[in-house]
Amino acid sequence: MNTVVLVAATFVACAVEMVEALTIVLAVGITRGWHAVRLGIAVALVALAAIVAVLGPTLTLLPLDTLRLVIGFLLLAFGLQWLRKAILRAAGAIPMHDEEQIFREEMAEASSQGVARDAFDWYAFTLSFKGVFLEGLEVAFIVIAFGDTHHNLALGTIAAGAALVTVVIVGVVVHGPLSRVPENTLKFAVGLMLVAYGTFWGGESVGVEWPGSDLAILGLIGFYALTAACLVAVRRRRATSLAGT
Amino acid sequence: MSAVRAFFRFWYDFVVGDDWRLALAAVAALGLTALAVEASLAGWWVAPIVVAGFLTLVVLRA
Numbered sequence: 001m002n003t004v005v006l007v008a009a010t011f012v013a014c015a016v017e018m019v020e021a022l023t024i025v026l027a028v029g030i031t032r033g034w035h036a037v038r039l040g041i042a043v044a045l046v047a048l049a050a051i052v053a054v055l056g057p058t059l060t061l062l063p064l065d066t067l068r069l070v071i072g073f074l075l076l077a078f079g080l081q082w083l084r085k086a087i088l089r090a091a092g093a094i095p096m097h098d099e100e101q102i103f104r105e106e107m108a109e110a111s112s113q114g115v116a117r118d119a120f121d122w123y124a125f126t127l128s129f130k131g132v133f134l135e136g137l138e139v140a141f142i143v144i145a146f147g148d149t150h151h152n153l154a155l156g157t158i159a160a161g162a163a164l165v166t167v168v169i170v171g172v173v174v175h176g177p178l179s180r181v182p183e184n185t186l187k188f189a190v191g192l193m194l195v196a197y198g199t200f201w202g203g204e205s206v207g208v209e210w211p212g213s214d215l216a217i218l219g220l221i222g223f224y225a226l227t228a229a230c231l232v233a234v235r236r237r238r239a240t241s242l243a244g245t
Numbered sequence: 246m247s248a249v250r251a252f253f254r255f256w257y258d259f260v261v262g263d264d265w266r267l268a269l270a271a272v273a274a275l276g277l278t279a280l281a282v283e284a285s286l287a288g289w290w291v292a293p294i295v296v297a298g299f300l301t302l303v304v305l306r307a
Contacts, residue, residue, distance in 0.1 A: 073272070073275060074259075076271035076274065076296065077268045078260070080299075080300060084263075084267060084304060084307070087304050088304065088307055094307075137259075198271070199293055202271075202274070202275045202278070202292065203275075203278055203292050205275075206275060206288075208282060208292075209287075210289050220293060223293055223297070224296070231300070234305065235305070
């Protein structure tokens with residue numbers, strides 16, 4: 001059960017981040033050509049693979065409780081940010097992440113930047129590198145966190161790789177921003193899983209004995225899902241009553 | 246921006262993000278749980294309650 005949830009969390013988190021990276025890459029590639037963009041993506045992926053390859057095994061040298069405390073804290077802090085944003089978006093308090101609009105803005109920005117004829121397009125290279133690398137860093141962290149604490153870095157890497165391949169294939173087929181991906185729903189689900197795992201591992205590291213052992217993770221996901229659903233309902237009701245006055 | 250500044254900026258955005266109270270929630274949840282365990286209490290319920298409390302505060306005040 002634990003492994004399935006871990007793989008699912010890594011896959012979905014990776015897919016969400018890669019959809020955002022794909023929007024940037026497509027906008028720059030369509031506007032300015034693909035040579036420098038392809039190179040930017042390749043260099044970013046190599047850098048990310050190097051980070052996972054170096055940091056992953058290094059972190060396993062830490063005592064397990066220390067590793068779980070650090071990773072539990074980071075997952076909690078990071079997951080709570082995703083969850084907060086997903087709740088506010090679901091309640092209509094902040095706008096949804098609009099890939100179409102971001103795509104248009106990126107294309108307009110990329111078109112406005114000039115490039116010397118026959119020169120290497122550093123602008124396109126830098127933009128595609130930053131897009132893939134920065135979005136990928138969050139994925140790399142999730143892969144390392146889940147992989148190390150579960151003693152299975154390879155499985156996390158495979159899940160992230162599968163998500164990357166899926167998003168790239170869909171991106172090539174659609175050849176446009178993946179605006180129909182229910183991004184907020186996915187972020188909601190990943191946020192819940194990150195917070196639940198952060199609580200579980202953080203608790204274990206300070207000596208908590210969870211009722212039901214690993215099954216407590218499902219209880220935590222349920223508890224946080226209920227809390228989040230109540231918060232969405234309260235924010236929506238508040239917005240409705242404000243609109244009515 | 247220097248590489249060092251960019252490094253710290255990344256970690257600040259990663260851990261603290263848009264609302265510093267959520268990073269505080271993570272510290273408080275694990276810290277209070279550790280105290281409960283030290284006091285020989287069954288501390289498993291502490292972190293979920295603290296996290297849910299902070300999340301409620303942050304979402305309702307946003």
